[in-house]
Amino acid sequence: MWRIAESPRITVADFFEAGRQALQLDWAANPDAAVGREITEVALNRPGLALAGFMRYFAYRRIQVLGLAEMTYLGSLPAAERIQRLKTLAHVPGIVMSRGRRLPGYFQKVFADLRVPVMRTHLVTGHFMNAGTVLMQNLTSPRIRVPGTMIEIDGVGVLLEGEPGIGKSEIALALIKRGHSLVADDTTVLTRDSTGTIQGSAVPITREHMEIRGLGIIHVPGLFGVASMRDGMRLDLIIRMQKAAVGADDIDRTGLDAQFRDVLGVPVPLIAVPVAAGRDLTNVVEVAALNQRMKQMGRDAARELDEKLKVALARKD
Amino acid sequence: MDSDKKTTTASAPAVARDVTVLNRYGIHARPAALLVKAATGFACEILLEKNGVKVNAKSIMGLLTLEGNHGAKLKIHATGPDAAAAVAALADLFERKFFED
Known part of the structure; x- marks a missing residue:
């Protein structure tokens, strides 16, 4: 009697709009790139291992969350090295920086070329991981x-x-x-x-x-x-x-x-x-x-x- | 228009037809009321479909939730003894732009 249910697909722009207030999001770079950019794996990932060079298991289809640990690690690397590492994020749907951090200069340069949408949340990383996961699941729920x-x-x-x-x-x-x-x-x-x-x-x-x-x-x-x-x-x-x-x-x-x-x-x-x-x-x-x-x-x-x-x-x- | 489909079973013939919203303001309250008025005159079940979402053509609020803007491609589905006449009557309203413009 009822027609078949559907699970909506969401784009990075949808996620941003839904989370603008709930997750205290604003844009740090490339908002245009978010339109029509689909999130094919509905989950969040912290890319610490990938940034450190371990690429065998990297959940690159997920939105990537950069917290204090990732940013401090990148900051500890020589300039040329950290740009290289950051480029491992070239194919992710989007990036979120937690704690309302400003985008470092080297970041801006890398992502201006890569056209990956970068958001900023004012929440701390742990809270954002929880709230963001629930929000994303609800957006895509059948x-x-x-x-x-x-x-x-x-x-x-x-x-x-x-x-x-x-x-x-x-x-x-x-x-x-x-x-x-x-x-x-x-x-x-x-x-x-x-x-x-x-x-x-x-x-x-x-x-x-x-x-x-x-x-x-x-x-x-x-x-x-x-x-x-x-x-x-x-x-x-x-x-x-x-x-x-x-x-x-x-x-x-x-x-x-x-x-x-x-x-x-x-x-x-x-x-x-x-x-x-x-x-x-x-x-x-x-x-x-x-x-x-x-x-x-x-x-x-x-x-x-x-x-x-x-x-x-x-x-x- | 082009794709009249008939699958006739013994009791309830089913008819479907593609239509386009031609009037400038789309399916707002007045066209919705015209459609409901036409639909309730028939015994068959009539559904209107847009992008896979189907609503009952005998319900004003249902039709409004479709957000049938100008140019939108819709499909009329009718199931019941007078399905063919119902589809013709509703399609006619679309073609006449709901007497607007």
Whole structure:
């Protein structure tokens, strides 16, 4: 039903844009060279050994990070020698210098010729290695765009899905009025982040808007305040809204038979809720989210009652 | 236009057609509404595709997330009994530049 997921390819320019604030990056040399320059191995490398002359294993497809150790080592070499060593970095996608260092003169000369983009971070090397790796993995994590409205209900991320016109946005609107927050209306982007959890977010261009039949397009934070929106949220539960008559077989009347949907390789709990005139679906969705939260805390009401029943019935034997 | 493809199964014929966004401002709110209005008149499932991303043609917000700029190449996919008529109706809107320009 959902189309095949994709893992985006990223360029050095993408990495720079995403990390400009989070990793405190700015350009030290050759920003133009970053455009369209793909990072084919999503990881960071400290090229100490390569600079020292050991080239047999050099992860040259990765972004290279020059910290205090590398810079001090290069600085200790005779001028001609260090230029030679620096040229071993000719084919890397990009270079980051940590601790906000200024580019030494010999560096500028070498990289003006090599056209390798050089960035500078104000973070210390260790922190940059950690934060940069997570950022890069999240940028390239597998993602999929799915039809559905996502909402955060008391800390539980819920994706509402169902045919157009079944009332997803109306329920989301009612939930927003009850103090919950919209993540994405109509179209939700799901990604599997570096820790293996599924995150939902909106397509940036329509993030703050919803379409309500009869009203047209509305601006959610404008009407309901900034608390009515969330940029991203973990996906905990999928609720499939379906017309009451169709597929009544997969409606779970006890809550004992948990269903799951495979989302980018991660099983996500799924419940099917029948839509019929007179049902207060907003309430049902809100309670479903709370019930999911209770399950995550280790309490399963359906199972508890079933256990209690079995014990009581066994006594009557 | 050029690449009408029909793979007819017993129950649900599937039709696809390439279209180009011809109006200057692309698929903004008004053209999206026209497309939705046309699409909801048909029973079949209709998807619009750009660069591999498919959205439901019966949803305004879905269409807006496509960011169909002027000149963008899109593909209409329809599956269902009235798929051929639906594709023709939607393609017609593209060709008429959504009554703009």
